[in-house]
Amino acid sequence: MTALRITGGQVHDPANDVDGEVRDICVEDGKVVAEVGPEARRIDARGMVVMPGGVDIHAHIAGPAVNAARKLSPDERRDQPLDRTDVLRSGTGGLVPSTFATGYRYSLLGYTTVVEAAAPPLAARHVLGELRDTPMIDKAFLILMGNNQVLFELIRESKGQASPQLRDAIAWWLQATGGYGVKLVNPGGVELWKQSNGQIDSLDDEVAGFGVTPRQVLEAIGGAAHELGLPHPVHIHANNLGIPGNVDTTLETMRTVSGRQAHFAHLQFHSYGGKPGGQPRSRAPELLEYLSSHPEITADVGQVMFGPAVTMTADAQVSALLRDLGGGKWLNHDTEVETGCGIVPYSYKAGNYVHALQWGIGLELFLLGKDPWQVMLSTDHPNGGSFLSYPKLIRLLMDRGFREDQMGRANQRAIRRTALTDGLDREYTLNEIAIITRAAPARRLGLRDKGHLGVGADADVTIYHDRADCEEMFATPRYVIKGGELAVEEGDLRRADDGLLLSSRAAFDPEVSRVLEPLFGERYTVAFEHYPVSDPALREPARIVEANG
Numbered sequence: 001m002t003a004l005r006i007t008g009g010q011v012h013d014p015a016n017d018v019d020g021e022v023r024d025i026c027v028e029d030g031k032v033v034a035e036v037g038p039e040a041r042r043i044d045a046r047g048m049v050v051m052p053g054g055v056d057i058h059a060h061i062a063g064p065a066v067n068a069a070r071k072l073s074p075d076e077r078r079d080q081p082l083d084r085t086d087v088l089r090s091g092t093g094g095l096v097p098s099t100f101a102t103g104y105r106y107s108l109l110g111y112t113t114v115v116e117a118a119a120p121p122l123a124a125r126h127v128l129g130e131l132r133d134t135p136m137i138d139k140a141f142l143i144l145m146g147n148n149q150v151l152f153e154l155i156r157e158s159k160g161q162a163s164p165q166l167r168d169a170i171a172w173w174l175q176a177t178g179g180y181g182v183k184l185v186n187p188g189g190v191e192l193w194k195q196s197n198g199q200i201d202s203l204d205d206e207v208a209g210f211g212v213t214p215r216q217v218l219e220a221i222g223g224a225a226h227e228l229g230l231p232h233p234v235h236i237h238a239n240n241l242g243i244p245g246n247v248d249t250t251l252e253t254m255r256t257v258s259g260r261q262a263h264f265a266h267l268q269f270h271s272y273g274g275k276p277g278g279q280p281r282s283r284a285p286e287l288l289e290y291l292s293s294h295p296e297i298t299a300d301v302g303q304v305m306f307g308p309a310v311t312m313t314a315d316a317q318v319s320a321l322l323r324d325l326g327g328g329k330w331l332n333h334d335t336e337v338e339t340g341c342g343i344v345p346y347s348y349k350a351g352n353y354v355h356a357l358q359w360g361i362g363l364e365l366f367l368l369g370k371d372p373w374q375v376m377l378s379t380d381h382p383n384g385g386s387f388l389s390y391p392k393l394i395r396l397l398m399d400r401g402f403r404e405d406q407m408g409r410a411n412q413r414a415i416r417r418t419a420l421t422d423g424l425d426r427e428y429t430l431n432e433i434a435i436i437t438r439a440a441p442a443r444r445l446g447l448r449d450k451g452h453l454g455v456g457a458d459a460d461v462t463i464y465h466d467r468a469d470c471e472e473m474f475a476t477p478r479y480v481i482k483g484g485e486l487a488v489e490e491g492d493l494r495r496a497d498d499g500l501l502l503s504s505r506a507a508f509d510p511e512v513s514r515v516l517e518p519l520f521g522e523r524y525t526v527a528f529e530h531y532p533v534s535d536p537a538l539r540e541p542a543r544i545v546e547a548n549g
């Protein structure tokens, strides 16, 4: 493998307290090393900015929902398609690009690791197949557990506690699927909605027929994930997404899990005051205040970007709501026993009160938060906007003049109801951008080899021109190095690597099969012995991250 010396760049490696110092980074056999020999290839990075490769903690890039979204928007596929070359496959473009195009485009942006945030475990084969076909990046996926009827049975038996049996079942599920972490989407609420079109009024509402409540699901599964010592804590999409007044549910959810590690997804969509059915208001500052006294909780923002999006969620109830708001085409899907799913192509308009408020709330979360390690960058791709809009989002954070110009184009009644007009002059530094786009997500994911450039780190390195226009700077890195090899040079892909599948593993008592098998027999159309993904071709090349490792 190649040895490389990246010389003279301005290095931003916040995990190692390096803030813009000029130093060399040496790379050999896919890792950052202290020194390389004189024969090593040199990359002259003088006048350039060097960061670890980007890490996306929450996006939707593989599995049945993503595939269905492609089918729902055939008109989009010709938007920036990719042509076949000697090195690369062809691919379709748009908001939900084909698998190969997704990998290439993340790589072209300097991202080297991406987490698919919502995989139905029953669809693990499909998810793994698509992730294998998503080149250049390392990837992990989180498995949906918040509305799983078999887990509901175990939670009811344990009276809402994280019993040893529940811990074993969760560890079994991770092993059966190759998943990396545990995701709760509208815990209890999707099943409730499927049964009765009902909404959650309180975390103590009972899911009919199961004798469990959202609070018990949060406590039992969140507690079990915590006790298993998984590298990434429970990843929560709280109940009542998008509904005015939902901030009370979000705060109650945070209190329910407090004292345990937890990550809250796309917090912007959960920050609303007002009354259900009425107009939302921002209550983002209250959430930030809660976060500031609870370092065990982190979040990503789920920024809305004006323009087209595709809402795509296991929270089928939200999709029904968006359809009623005039979303047009709608797809709803039930994954037996495990989850729902809804997809609505959508467009966020600057002149629309609600959309402008959502945009403003996302920026409040970024700009009013005190600790960038706690609030990370995401657009919940493609829900708030495409990952391709990250450079523009970075400019909104780094460039006050640009932000104010964009504010001026948005619905003023909404903008006046945010803190953005109160002389909010914060501009993110390069180091803060490095925190929210790589160092913090990697740390939160428990990926010790990623998100930093210390000796022993994976040699995933992105080198940017130091440009005044930071949107252009982050849209077109000068070089991207993935696993120690030069992947991108001045906007051109140089090679097509597979990238690793990142899975996690926790020990469990195999006797748990005796408990699960009859429950599977009662509920699933798939036989228990056929459920785990055993085909190594789907699960390689892999890196296993051990719980408590």
Ligand SMILES: [Zn+2]
Binding pocket: 058, 059, 060, 117, 118, 265, 266, 380, 383
């Ligand atoms: Zn999401």
